[in-house]
Amino acid sequence: MYTGQxxxxxxxxxRNTLALILAGGRGxxxxxxxxxxxxxxxxxxxxxxxxxxxxxxxxxxxxxxxGVLTQYKAHSLIQHIHRGWNFLRGEFGEFIELLPAQQRxxxxxxxxxxxxxxxxxxxxxxxxPEFVLILxxxxxxKMDYGPMIAEHVKQGADMTVGCIEVDxxxxxxxxxxxxxxxxxxxxxxxxxxxPEPVPGKPDTALASMGIYVFNTRFLFDQLxxxxxxxxxxxxxxxxxxxxxxxxxxxxxxxxxxxxxxRQAYWRDVGTVDAFWAANLELIGVTPELNLYDADWPIWTxxxxxxxxxxxxxxxxxxxxxxxxxxxxxxxxSGAKVRHSLLFSNVKVHSRAVLxxxxxxxxxxxxxxxxxxxxxxxxxxxxxxxxxxxEDPVADAERFHITPEGVVLxxxxxxxxxxxxxx
Numbered sequence: 001m002y003t004g005q006x007x008x009x010x011x012x013x014x015r016n017t018l019a020l021i022l023a024g025g026r027g028x029x030x031x032x033x034x035x036x037x038x039x040x041x042x043x044x045x046x047x048x049x050x051x052x053x054x055x056x057x058x059x060x061x062x063x064x065x066x067g068v069l070t071q072y073k074a075h076s077l078i079q080h081i082h083r084g085w086n087f088l089r090g091e092f093g094e095f096i097e098l099l100p101a102q103q104r105x106x107x108x109x110x111x112x113x114x115x116x117x118x119x120x121x122x123x124x125x126x127x128x129p130e131f132v133l134i135l136x137x138x139x140x141x142k143m144d145y146g147p148m149i150a151e152h153v154k155q156g157a158d159m160t161v162g163c164i165e166v167d168x169x170x171x172x173x174x175x176x177x178x179x180x181x182x183x184x185x186x187x188x189x190x191x192x193x194x195p196e197p198v199p200g201k202p203d204t205a206l207a208s209m210g211i212y213v214f215n216t217r218f219l220f221d222q223l224x225x226x227x228x229x230x231x232x233x234x235x236x237x238x239x240x241x242x243x244x245x246x247x248x249x250x251x252x253x254x255x256x257x258x259x260x261x262r263q264a265y266w267r268d269v270g271t272v273d274a275f276w277a278a279n280l281e282l283i284g285v286t287p288e289l290n291l292y293d294a295d296w297p298i299w300t301x302x303x304x305x306x307x308x309x310x311x312x313x314x315x316x317x318x319x320x321x322x323x324x325x326x327x328x329x330x331x332x333s334g335a336k337v338r339h340s341l342l343f344s345n346v347k348v349h350s351r352a353v354l355x356x357x358x359x360x361x362x363x364x365x366x367x368x369x370x371x372x373x374x375x376x377x378x379x380x381x382x383x384x385x386x387x388x389x390e391d392p393v394a395d396a397e398r399f400h401i402t403p404e405g406v407v408l409x410x411x412x413x414x415x416x417x418x419x420x421x422x
Contacts, residue, residue: 037073045341099123112235112236226243317335358374
């Protein structure tokens with residue numbers, strides 16, 4: 001429970017913090033979903049994009065000085081931020097700045113997470129923050145960064161690493177750390193072949209969330225040193241953290257629900273299977289990620305659309321959706337939608353059946369289609385009588401099938417070459 005004095009202390013810290021969101025990655029494990037967009041620009045949750053979650057976390061935490069570092073196919077990401085995140089007031093020191101790779105220091109693209117920040121050192125110096133908060137732009141979660149920064153100060157840390165517990169068999173995809181009894185990071189390995197388990201929990205590892213708090217002067221010193229190292233991959237997880245844990249105070253900050261003390265919701269939707277599952281989790285009666293939380297709203301750019309509409313009530317064509325989320329602008333015309341999530345402006349025509357489907361915006365699904373366990377990318381036009389998700393052999397000839405049997409469909413796979421960034 002925060003006291004008034006604690007709130008003021010945290011508020012002062014967040015006001016003196018610059019957040020940098022690393023949003024330049026392709027996210028190649030999402031396959032064709034990132035063919036024309038960066039991973040942080042991928043739609044999520046019916047009306048949002050992945051980048052909206054770290055941005056909303058910053059605003060809700062009282063951090064109003066934000067830089068978004070972009071690189072790979074960033075047009076739709078930049079367009080989204082311009083449209084939906086331009087309400088901050090510069091005269092009050094509030095801003096969201098887009099920081100594309102622009103050869104400010106080096107004559108190359110961003111070569112790693114640390115290099116991306118290094119190439120913007122002059123901009124960080126201009127803002128003169130007391131702390132720098134480094135965030136990944138491609139994870140789904142709700143987090144108050146204020147207590148993490150306060151704990152960083154309380155611990156007298158040079159660097160604080162946000163962490164969660166993950167299953168040992170999945171830890172190979174993360175930076176894995178071990179900590180001593182004071183919470184200080186003793187060992188750190190980026191994507192290890194044999195992750196080290198948590199003491200007393202042989203099936204669990206402690207993994208980095210890609211969230212770091214730095215004292216600004218310390219960050220500058222480490223980035224400059226790293227830039228001079230020709231053998232470095234210029235990455236926080238591979239290079240910066242392993243180099244400093246023996247000589248400086250690097251502390252782990254467990255991400256927990258403040259109400260229960262248990263580990264809080266966090267998802268890396270880095271694969272098509274994980275993306276599909278995380279979206280469909282939202283349909284549950286009491287999902288772990290509560291999008292209806294008025295105390296911690298997720299902000300986004302929202303088109304002005306009419307309400308969703310369900311038409312026809314005949315025995316052979318009844319417009320209905322059950323155990324589903326349906327966004328604005330959708331028309332369910334004599335079709336059945338079960339346990340599915342429809343983004344904006346989706347049209348589903350007569351006698352079509354959708355089940356366990358995630359359908360991105362502006363999709364048109366023809367009459368008498370049957371679609372199951374699928375992700376349909378934005379702007380697809382599904383011809384009438386198309387069947388998806390019933391015959392893996394036939395699906396594999398046209399579409400991408402994941403290890404868990406989810407079918408990914410994009411316009412290009414349907415022969416609908418859009419030739420523009422969406």
